[in-house]
Amino acid sequence: MRMSGGSRWALRAGVGLTLAFIYIPLAVVILYAFNESRLLEWPPPGLTLEWFDKAFENQGARDALWASLKAATGATLLAMLLGSLASLAVARHRFFGRETISFLVILPIALPGIVTGMALNSTFTEVLDIDLGLFTIVTAHATFCIVVVYNNVIARLRRMSESFEEASADLGADTWQTFRHVTFPSLRTALVAGALLAFALSFDEIIVTTFTAGTDQTLPIWIFSNLSRPNQLPIVNAVAAIVILLTAIPVYLAHRLTRDESVTGGTGAAGATAVP
Amino acid sequence: MVAVDSLDLEIAQGEFFTLLGPSGSGKTTTLRMIAGFEEPDTGRVELGGRDVTDLAPYDRAVNTVFQDYALFPHMTVGENIEYGMRVTGVAGDERRRRATEALETVRLPGYEDRRPGQLSGGQQQRVALARAIVNRPRVLLLDEPLGALDLKLREQMQVELKSIQQSVGITFVYVTHDQEEALTMSNRIAVFNDGRIEQVAGPTELYERPGNAFVAGFVGVSNLLERDGRRFTVRPEKVLMFDNGSKPSGVHTEDGVIRETAYAGMITRYLVDLDAGGELQVVRQNSEAPSADLGSDRGRKVTIGWRAEHTVAVEGEEESN
Numbered sequence: 001m002r003m004s005g006g007s008r009w010a011l012r013a014g015v016g017l018t019l020a021f022i023y024i025p026l027a028v029v030i031l032y033a034f035n036e037s038r039l040l041e042w043p044p045p046g047l048t049l050e051w052f053d054k055a056f057e058n059q060g061a062r063d064a065l066w067a068s069l070k071a072a073t074g075a076t077l078l079a080m081l082l083g084s085l086a087s088l089a090v091a092r093h094r095f096f097g098r099e100t101i102s103f104l105v106i107l108p109i110a111l112p113g114i115v116t117g118m119a120l121n122s123t124f125t126e127v128l129d130i131d132l133g134l135f136t137i138v139t140a141h142a143t144f145c146i147v148v149v150y151n152n153v154i155a156r157l158r159r160m161s162e163s164f165e166e167a168s169a170d171l172g173a174d175t176w177q178t179f180r181h182v183t184f185p186s187l188r189t190a191l192v193a194g195a196l197l198a199f200a201l202s203f204d205e206i207i208v209t210t211f212t213a214g215t216d217q218t219l220p221i222w223i224f225s226n227l228s229r230p231n232q233l234p235i236v237n238a239v240a241a242i243v244i245l246l247t248a249i250p251v252y253l254a255h256r257l258t259r260d261e262s263v264t265g266g267t268g269a270a271g272a273t274a275v276p
Numbered sequence: 277m278v279a280v281d282s283l284d285l286e287i288a289q290g291e292f293f294t295l296l297g298p299s300g301s302g303k304t305t306t307l308r309m310i311a312g313f314e315e316p317d318t319g320r321v322e323l324g325g326r327d328v329t330d331l332a333p334y335d336r337a338v339n340t341v342f343q344d345y346a347l348f349p350h351m352t353v354g355e356n357i358e359y360g361m362r363v364t365g366v367a368g369d370e371r372r373r374r375a376t377e378a379l380e381t382v383r384l385p386g387y388e389d390r391r392p393g394q395l396s397g398g399q400q401q402r403v404a405l406a407r408a409i410v411n412r413p414r415v416l417l418l419d420e421p422l423g424a425l426d427l428k429l430r431e432q433m434q435v436e437l438k439s440i441q442q443s444v445g446i447t448f449v450y451v452t453h454d455q456e457e458a459l460t461m462s463n464r465i466a467v468f469n470d471g472r473i474e475q476v477a478g479p480t481e482l483y484e485r486p487g488n489a490f491v492a493g494f495v496g497v498s499n500l501l502e503r504d505g506r507r508f509t510v511r512p513e514k515v516l517m518f519d520n521g522s523k524p525s526g527v528h529t530e531d532g533v534i535r536e537t538a539y540a541g542m543i544t545r546y547l548v549d550l551d552a553g554g555e556l557q558v559v560r561q562n563s564e565a566p567s568a569d570l571g572s573d574r575g576r577k578v579t580i581g582w583r584a585e586h587t588v589a590v591e592g593e594e595e596s597n
Contacts, residue, residue, distance in 0.1 A: 166313055167346035169333040171360035171411065181363070185350045 026244055033241040038234055051238035061239050064222035070134060071209075071218055072202040075141035079198045082142070083149030084191055088183075091157035092165075102154075109147040116143060117211030124212065132214025140212040141205060145198035152194030152258065153187055160186050193257040196250035204247055219243060280305045281471040282319070287415075287449060288463075289324075292441050294450045296458040297468030298494070303451045306468070307417050310449060311340050324414055334363075339408035340417040343424070345400045347392035353379075353403050354388030360411040378410035379403075381440060398429045405440070415447045422457065434460050455495045459483060467491050483511070489590045500590070501554045507590055512559040514586040517546070518579045529581035532556070537573050546573070548580055556580065 003011070036046035055061055083105075089095075090102050108116060120140045124130050164186070168178040206220040213221060223239055226232040280302035287293045295303035308314040309321060312333035320329045328336050339360070347356050357375040366374075379385055382402035392400055401421060408416055421437075422430045438461045441448045452458055458465050459479040467474045467482070467490070475487040486492035489500060492509040499509050516527060523529055535555070536547040539562075546558045558580060 161344060161346065163342045163344055163346035164348060166311075166333070167340070167342055167348075168359070168363075169313075170311060170338070170340045171363065171407070172334045173359070173363040174332075174334055177363045181359070182348060 029237055030241045030244065032234070033237040035234060035237070038231065040233070051234040052242075055235045055238040055242070058235055060217070060222055060226075061219070061235065064217045064219045065239075067134065067137075067216055068203055068219040071137040071141060072199045074134070074138035075145045075202040076195050076199045078138060078142040079145035079149045080191060080195050083146040083194065083198075084153045084187065086146070087150045087154035087157060091154050092162075105150050106147055108143045113205070113207030114211075116140070117208040120208065121211040132212055133216050136212040136214070137209055137216065137218065140208045141202040144205075144208075145202055148197040148201060149191065149194035152190045152197070156187055156190035189257045193254040196254040196257075200247045200250045200254075204243060280309070280316075283471075283473050285466060285473070285476070287447060290445055290447055292438065292448045292450065292461055292463045294452060294458040294462040294465045295468055296452055296455060296465050296495070298453055301468035302471040303453075303468045304419055307340075307419055307449060307451050310415065311338055311417050312336050337414040338417060339411050339413040339415075340419065341401075341404045341408050341421045343419045343421065345392075345404040347400055347403055347407070349392055351392075352388060353384075353390045353392065353395070356392065356403060357388075357407045357410050359407065364411075374410050375406075378406035381409065381444070382406045383436075397424055398433065401425065401433065405437075409440070409444055409446060413446060415449060416441075418448060418450045420451055420453070422452075430457075437461065459495070465495075467494060469494070485588055486590060492588070492590050497557050499556050501550075501556065503552070508587040509590050510556070510582045510587045512545070512557040514582060515556055515558045516581045517548075517558050517560060518581065523579070524581070527581035527583055529579050531577065531579055534573050534576050534578060548578060550580075 034047040035044040036048045124136050168182040226236050297303045358371045361371045466476045475491045492498045532548040532550040535549050538545040543559050548556050
């Protein structure tokens with residue numbers, strides 16, 4: 001599309017401002033992680049890797065990282081299972097209340113975290129009487145992780161012609177064989193992309209976690225509680241830089257997996273996925 | 277909404293049977309009921325004397341060639357063709373042997389390792405056919421399989437499909453909205469309209485003796501006239517055209533005026549307004565070079581005629597479009 005010089009300039013400025021708005025603060029945090037001084041001086045007097053050493057040696061940070069990885073892995077696995085089942089049901093079957101279910105599955109991502117957190121907290125402690133810990137964090141995170149898996153998989157299913165599955169059944173494959181040989185290979189990349197996003201979402205979640213973690217500390221909670229302690233600040237900056245990296249990787253991979261893919265036509269975009 | 281109203285069809289073993297009709301007439305739904313993708317509300321589907329109405333698609337000895345081919349994009353051509361045998365537990369050696377054979381039948385030998393995405397539309401069509409016939413079904417269902425191909429390739433595939441059908445001896449049930457395709461390939465044709473069957477007949481009978489106005493119009497040009505309270509149709513190529521004034525014997529003649537002409541290479545079509553009311557399409561073969569300016573024929577007075585035995589009395593309404 002051709003644009004006038006003025007609107008092109010305005011668009012460029014808009015994109016530039018947006019990116020600057022998002023990434024300059026992140027760059028500042030990463031820069032301070034290498035700051036020689038304990039104080040937040042600008043510009044930093046010199047650069048050092050000392051805080052990363054300290055961060056790796058810090059037992060609290062290591063435990064928190066380990067707890068976050070466990071929680072994110074658990075929530076992701078749960079979301080993959082439930083999210084793909086829900087998307088298959090909604091995309092491939094007609095039943096009473098289908099649209100309602102689709103809406104109810106997506107809703108949690110939009111609900112304020114504080115409301116979800118409160119609700120889960122009272123359900124866990126008052127109604128179910130379970131101790132807060134890893135299990136409750138995983139369950140709580142799964143409520144919104146399901147949404148990203150569900151959305152990714154259902155988008156793929158809607159683009160994928162149903163005649164593939166019909167052709168499979170027509171050629172003699174029962175329901176399970178059709179899923180294993182035809183549906184699943186086409187969904188695989190969408191499922192992985194959804195899982196990576198779910199992992200990233202869970203890994204840095206703090207609000208719902210605060211209500212469901214009990215005495216366990218995940219990495220975001222550890223960062224938050226150490227932020228106010230001046231002598232810990234450089235270590236917190238180093239940990240924050242690591243978190244930025246750990247979150248960016250899965251999001252980048254998910255983005256690569258889902259772009260330029262066609263599963264509707266006969267082209268071999270899904271060609272990289274051979275049948276087991 | 278009823279896609280298919282009551283219908284009663286009996287298709288013989290080894291027959292090339294076509295379901296012909298406009299879109300939305302119920303022919304594809306009928307095909308999908310035979311395949312098992314749709315369940316009839318009432319009535320039964322029998323295959324070789326066995327009731328298969330309650331069987332799932334994978335339990336029916338029926339295979340389908342889909343309109344969009346539905347070749348699995350993540351498998352090679354060979355894996356696609358072997359798929360049906362693999363899921364039903366045919367041994368690997370036999371699978372490969374039969375796949376090779378099937379590819380030879382559809383004239384694509386050595387294509388096992390290609391991906392569907394690397395093939396042209398015509399080649400994908402052949403692979404879809406090979407994937408279906410390799411399972412030796414009792415009935416092969418084809419849902420407008422040539423719809424996506426261009427005219428030349430379509431005509432070539434019509435001839436090939438017919439010869440493949442004769443060599444493998446499988447019953448073909450073929451869905452199309454193209455009357456010429458139906459006439460060319462079929463042993464018998466069922467004409468669908470609005471979820472009902474209007475007529476079941478062989479190609480010649482269907483064309484020469486259409487059972488009603490819809491069939492006359494859908495299979496060919498309707499050319500309906502009403503004379504002395506009798507409604508009948510006469511095919512355009514059977515209408516004779518004479519220069520104004522001549523009256524040969526044994527032929528019913530009427531006067532009229534040429535309203536439109538359309539030159540189509542092999543033939544020229546004329547639309548003639550009759551003085552006694554109504555219009556007729558007349559086709560003449562261009563066995564001699566036509567006058568350079570066909571437009572000059574427009575408005576010319578002519579006498580046209582037909583033999584009584586070439587008229588067919590019809591009832592009912594014409595196709596509205």
